[in-house]
Amino acid sequence: MQATLKQGRRLELAIIAIAALVFALLWFAGPAHAGADTTFDTALTMFTDFLQGSGGKIITVLSLGGGLVALASGRFSLGQVAIPVGVGVGAGTGIPIVTSTVTATI
Structure with missing residues (x-):
């Protein structure tokens, strides 16, 4: 029973970490301008x-x-x-x- 709870908690932490990463990537992404580099x-x-x-x-x-x-x-x-x-x-x-x-x- 405790193994299942630990596994469920790990899954929740993994989901939260992935959600935080996706949020950070979308929030801090800047515009890309092709061909503007000199x-x-x-x-x-x-x-x-x-x-x-x-x-x-x-x-x-x-x-x-x-x-x-x-x-x-x-x-x-x-x-x-x-x-x-x-x-x-x-x-x-x-x-x-x-x-x-x-x-x-x-």
Whole structure:
């Protein structure tokens, strides 16, 4: 009989604790504003400017140089020419596409 009373009291305490937790979560919850955070805007701007400017050109030239070295080694493949072109296009136009997609999603 006492075991049942102890178990019932534990159940009541658990229910009270859960109710208090739910009340606290609802009472102290603040509004969430998606996209209002500007913590990393400076880093994002600097990184995208680098990739669209001199950084993108350097990456494209290095990729083209790797393709030319591979061509000179005797292994001809269309991918050795197409990959540097794709890297150049991706560095030039891919950054604004990805940035606008992420901004629109968030």
